[in-house]
Amino acid sequence: MKRLTLILSFFIISIFLTGCAGYEELNNLSIVTAVAFDKTDDNYELSFLIANSPKAQTSAKEGEAKTTVYEGKGKTIAEASKAIEQIVPKKTYLGHINVVIISEDIAKDGFLKIADWLLRNPQTRKKFYLLQAKDEKAKNILKITSPLESFPSQSIATLIESNAETKSIATSITYSNFISQILEKGYDPVLPTITIKGDVKKGSNEKNLETTEPETHLALGPLAIYKKDKLEGFSTEKESWAINVLKNEAKEVNYNVKYQNEDISIETNYLKSKIKIIDTQNVEITISGKGDIYNINNKIDIQNYKVINKIEKAWSNSLKKDLSKVIKKIQNKYKSDIFGFGNLIYKNKPKTWQKLEKDWNNKYFPNLNVKIKTNLKIEATGSLVQTIKEGK
Template identity: 30%
Template structure:
């Protein structure tokens, strides 16, 4: 009897702590934002939210409405602008499913750190969304472009960034946690992928844009935005961006072209890459050594005279590939030194290798970085030449 009473009391006490979904949110009361853009508007922020129309996305045939809509408001803070959107939107903007955050180029030049505080502080927001910079335009314009294949433009931007990073390389997918880590690090500056509108912005905003075979307005990732502290100071081009991803050990795969002796190119597909960066101090001066190990396959041959069955041919291709990788890295370093910002984390490497030197010189690292000697060693190995041996092009000429 006593045992039954004790169990009953334990049951009731447990119920006090199991209160259920006391702070639940009904889907019918929320406007789910999948994309957000922040621009500068005078001394205020212009915030744009790309919100999903659930009825249109779920409908099989569709009602003819756009799958997303955008809401905009200005405010002295990002939160104020979001709250003011309730005067336009029928529901509260809910950003827990945010996929993309787009920073306007003008805001990036002025400094973006302040607008990131809300995003890192709000308990409703996850931090697994990607952050990019609108190149040559405003963030609001990026979020208004309708995209083919993917109904929701923010999902297209998310998937395209991941795919491009894995297969092409001049792009990097940076989350909020990674960005804040770079902004607060003493030996590394931040860098974000740029996104631009290719074609007509006006046509890209119309539903007709996704009804045409060749869309008149598209979103395209282009270059990497380079920051000094939290301010945009310049852009890396395609070649320099490939060098950046290699130097920061973020290169998963890409295509590189090496020249043939008698004209034409050999397309080399990089399938794996590993980068090791070490910093040291010699005679009171810092130095960085970079070792890159690259594995690749022969993907395309434009020169018929090339005999891929010979070991010497493969060795020559590996040597040319090593030079190509090294050239990309050196081009990226030159641009970063010109802009005066260490986006590669060489300062962190020096900190690890020579902590005493770093403690004395970390305040002047931006100046020291400009004259920093960087030794790059590339070791390339070609693993496969494809399903055929020598190219048939020589026979075609005959």
């Protein structure tokens, strides 16, 4: 009897504690899957993409979702989020944020000014992708519908995941990774950018999905280069590629080698860069990789290993040339150490770093002498021995 009352009282007490424990029915939540930060004059503009507003005139079992974008303004981000909560009828739930997009204004002003709110919120997972909006307001990007994914945040996430692996123009960086890169010594981060190709108004309309060739779609652009938490500029596509190779982010990349005035396509299945600090003026980068020939359009005897060696040499030379050009440009134009040379000096020789730290970006980094070594090999030549040509 005593035990029974103990158990009963336990249940009765716990019923009153449900408020503290965070009981929340699913249909009372507005699930936010993407967040966009914009800036207008003095105010911050916050936009939420809410994924679970059901489509009209469908029964519950079909489970189709429509997305809605809500905006709020405020002097601080928290204020802006409160403004949104006044419009959204249900409780906003930030646990499933997939993508965060920041506008150019925010990036130029300094990212750390807005970073606090999402990290401080206990609901968020801190594992979402961070992207830089280019030429467009960040909130407009949330509005573009995609025919392949049911809601925009998902399409951005899949876009960036597949892109980072195959094309190597973008990289995938999570929110917390980006912040830790900013805070690291002798390191400047990069961010993938995203733009809208086409008209925003048409793209946000559901009719965009009904055509076989959507008029408006999202596209990943080249990398945005930061100096600490401030945006310095945008690289070109070729530069982004080189940056990813140097930062050891690219794995399966395509590279065209000029050999006897014809392009040979080489697809690497393994590419690795290793940075070695010799002294404070000299850095050596070793690129080692293996690749297969994917495309040849002229008559080259690829069964001959000497020819293969020649192609390998040409590949090495042109890659070296391309990479050093990009390094030079970053050293002189942006002066931001996105490769983390300074970080390596700090890790290896912390005392030397203390002397260099103050003038690193302006004085030492631009004058760094970077030497590139390569170790590239062609492994396979595909299923064809000769190229397809009419025999004579």
